[in-house]
Amino acid sequence: MKNKYILSVLTLTILTGCGGSSHDDEKPPVEVEKVPELNAISVSSSPLIKASESQFSQNLKNGIFKRYQEQFPNSGQTEQDAVASPSLPKDFSQTNQQEQMVDEADRIKYNGELLFIAAHSANDIDNDSSQGEHYIRVMQRDVKGELNQIQTLPYSDSPWSDQQLYLHDNTLAIVDYSPSYFTSGTSEPAVIATSDIVDTSEPYFYYGGAEFELSFVDISQPGQAAIQHQFKIEGGLIDSRVIDNKLYLISNYHPHFNDFDTSNTDEDTVLENYKKLTAEQVAALTPNITDTENNTSAELVTPDNCYISSDATDLDGFDSLITITKIDLTNPEQRESLCINTSVHGIYASENSLYTHGTFYRDGVDKTIIHKFNLSGETMSYAATGEIEGHLGWGQRNLRFSEFEGNLRAVTTTNLPFNQQAGFSPLKHQLFVLEQQDNKLVSIASLPNDTQPQPIGKTNAQGLVDEDIYAVRFAQDRAFIVTFRQVDPLYVIDLSDKTKPIIAGELEIPGYSAYLHPVNEHLLLGIGQNIQNWQDPSAQEVENGAKVTLFDISDISSPQVINEKVFANAYTPAEWDYKSLSFLNFDENLLRFTMPVEKWQSETNDDSLYQWRRVSELAAFEINTSDSSALNYLGSSKVNYENISADTQPYVWGGLDRAVIHSDDLYYIHGNYIWHSLWQTPSDNQGPL
Template identity: 25%
Template sequence: MKQKYVLTAVAVVAVGAVALGTAPMWEGTNSVKQEETRTSIIEDPVNTETEVTGTPTPLPTTAPVTGISHTDSYEDLYAQVKEWQNNSSYSNVQPRIMTVEESADAAGTDSAASNSSMAATMPEEPIDQEYGFDPSSEGKDYSTTTTQEELIDEADIVKTDGSCIYAMDSKGTLRIADAASMKLLCEINGENSSDYKEMYVDGNCLQLICQQEDYITYKGSIDLPSANAGGEKNTDGVRTSYSMPVTTVTVETYDISDREKPKKTGVYHQDGSYLSSRRTDGRMYLFTSYTPEVGDSADQLQYYVPRCGEEYIAYDHIYLPTPEKDFSYNGRIYLVAGAVAQENPDQATDVMAVVSSANIFYVSENNIYSATEIWNDRETRTEIVRIGYRDGKFTDGAAGSVAGELHNNFSMNEADDCLRIVTTVEGWDKDYSNFSRSNGLYVLNEKLKTIGKIENLAEGEQIKAARFMGDTGYFVTYRNTDPLFAADLSDPKNPRIMSELNITGFSEYLHFYGENQLLGIGWETDPDTGNVSGMKCSMFDISDPSDVRETDRFILKNVSFCDALYNYHAILAAPKKSLFGFAYGIYGDNTDVYDSSENYYYALLSYHDQNGFEPQMYLNINDSELFAGSMSYQDYCRVRGVYIGDMFYLVTEKGIVSYNIQKDYEQTGTLKWEA
């Protein structure tokens, strides 16, 4: 099967200049300030003064995280960053040196600056519980974003609160529509709206996450290399402006008590590229990736210390996990985390950075886990960092590693202060002549030390999906058939496999359908050839984990790709409503192998114990009045299905279509906009 991924190029429009004041560095705080000017159009970096409006609010003082080592000074951190660069064949991007003469033409380079960043957005991957997240949903009947943990919300591009639908398009416009009347209430276009990423809606609070690329400039005199042969330097000095791109993620918070007139209540900035976020108890935890550079000295914090709000993170809040055996500082990248409270959205209640190139996140009620996959001495390993959190503060931490690599965030789960992980282990022998693959299950304590494990499972296969419930873990491996394993984790030191169910095909996403059933969505394959014959939905009876059975299956034939399998937010999963749905694509009309055209559909299905799987509706999205045959792959990836009461809504890049569930999904309304 051909799997399709998309790299989205985002043109980012930089914003106006902001100047920071100076302040001394001191111990025991989250941040320090340093003089600099941040601007998108550099008219005269030497002589122009940028007006500062308002006084930046300093970050609250918090104690460093315990249990994990931090740097002792900025000088030590700078030396470490410099060592990384010197020991690496990878050359970091150096700051561009702009002369005064060049800067005179910079006012015309806005479009160039806007297009200087390419943002790659890959599916983060699959989440939990019957309705996803909504702690206030009791007594209400509407769908919510599919999430990994019941009480931890996750951001997405479409949300509903049971009355309104919130839709974010790829061009940076957030629209609020009244679901009952299908009336557009308002549009929000922020300063950096061309790069809105995701959002949260919680009661009367709306939070928008956007990413921007700015240019940071520094004033001063330096010696420039001469144009003469031999590279001799000028000795008289040239007044210059250093200009360096800086990526920043912004959280815009709005009071939406009046849905027609949202009021912005705060803006928070955090250096780095957007990775992920979570939200719980009125607080957002924002994760960004920051790449340090090497300047001329440790005093130049702007090169190697990330900024949160208006200030740099203090050195004792930048952590270097103890490099024990098999633990490396892979990639020399910081994972930056900031906690932002709803009631004070202009600043973080706590900030920190960890030297980690993490790309997979799992957040439980008490801990944040970040995972980095590395190739280390002939084999794959996963490095894990745990950071505890409580009431908007980061508390304690630990670091460890396990053999193999994770499939996605569902490969991790916490219970009773233990982290349970399933990985696929790949590697070569000492002579690099034989390659092997197997799978392992590991249980780690709160210090991320392995206390229990099962290794060499399903040799030659790889993990395709995983899900945990209580003391039981379920995971799927695949080569030509689909073994679904059920593991007993009641004794963390002695995990054991209770059952192994072999069926054709494999599931790529697992979702609990109540306490005794597990829904699997993936692909049907030929057990002899491995060729894909269609998309498969399976229902498993897990009432007895020692005897897991497939009770029903449904095949969608000729499906070519399904983005929802790699972005679980795109799956509507509502067991209490007996509904689930997703968008999928088909190449051509399946009669001409050379037809490269793509057709996009939305499938809505139900499942009842008596009747099994039943298709409720198939929608050809291409031919809908919203797209009229002009739908792109990017449009398809942004399709979401939601329901409110007895109404189903298909939310797309160009509008919303409503259907009455009780009237055989009769179309009742259309709200179209230009995107």
């Protein structure tokens, strides 16, 4: 089964400055009398090799030409099936991230004095602009803990993109991009944008826009903060990380070639098109980076630092480039890039390694292909490739990975064929431990297995798993997995012997956790939903709503609930975005954290008519991490526009809510504005600021 791509990618215009340069190793075009029978485009699980320029050029052009031919099914060729980490010791909270030494982008950044908020004019009070405009609010904290705006910084002319920030010393980095996403399978093609037709009969990964922006702001004088460098990079941003003050951008680029004659599919026209593409300089088919200040462009990556599959032949090809770019935050002009001539859907990063992953359907089942790159040296380098069965679900896929003591652990899900007797498609959840052996990532253990056959997930009467995975988190030599149908089985997996993983314990409670946060080796925090088990008439009545649960995991064979808090008929964005949570280790035995909560409630107006009102709040909690461990809810800071006309109040999605905890001050960021309170009395707040 082929991977589905945007067919119109071949007709898009090349940005000015994309091509023209030649490279010494690129072979001159050879006169051909017949178009070779190219193999179908597929993603290989073989290790990568650094290609010569001629190998890279041919592999890329083969992929472009094959994609062109796929527009015409009768072109004469037969298509083949495509084969948490604890907070750092500071007195203020920072972005919640998966790995302690790996920073992640967010819409706010704070350094203890300056707060930067990626704002949008559509979320302004009394906004009368017909066009969305992005800007950065620069807020400064004074000795009394008050935040005052000292600067607004407009920086982008892309009104409907997303913004993510990084902060390092005197540099603020802004990434402005269109997000990538998966479409769900449908029976009809869908129109993504003008002339962009996507066949969504199976899930499809959309790589975002045709380019993204990267800006660097000098904040050494905050009141005069200004953009020092700004770049436009061709391709769609997949993800980013900052490790050891180096920014890593992972992006996808579909090459553009405009000179195909698509008016005819006769043999002579196809041959002439093949000759045109063969004669094209490879530099015209690779992504560029443009300095917007002087409008000069350069190749983002050169063929001498690109990789192809080691099993690629002269008849194989792929028409997508994944680029990994490293930029020094202290000197943005210093950068290096490498590329992979394949497809990637996401990343996971540890302090020393970056892993790319992509899931592809082959041989009747999903397979996830993983490439590992070393980041610890002066330059990036390819390390190894592996393949495991299954896919990574639909949300927060990076949390299904963890590197520990040089090994990669991963949790996947396989959708099995529809079972007529059971009336549903069973699921198979697996945990893999992968070890690098030369240039391969080899599975040295998996769960379930012959000696540990217990499935991950509860089974029905036929012994089939019908519960999906809702949360995965690794912590040292343990893994925690939550599956759900109507009750939440929390599985604790012992990985102390990496070759013999076992399910050490499990716990069933109503509802589920969608995010798990290791507090320490004895405590685990779960955030999700409390849901009544309507399938079991004898089940205990529970209150539906957003739920925070503190688990005791000191005995991994018998995890227990210490206590929990439910927000009736509410949800929390933390279920799908862990960056909405803020954590602060206040002292040795006290962890403070916040969680945004939203719900709709009805009210009666003066005419005795019901109307719905959205309530947005920031819940504040403390966890006593001593022997008397307990989860304590202190109250909530609520969004209040009581002095502002209802007609001018912005509609802000709670998924953008963030918070900063600084000692005994709590700052709740909702949209473009801030509500400030003291930690012990969060409900007594001041705002919007």
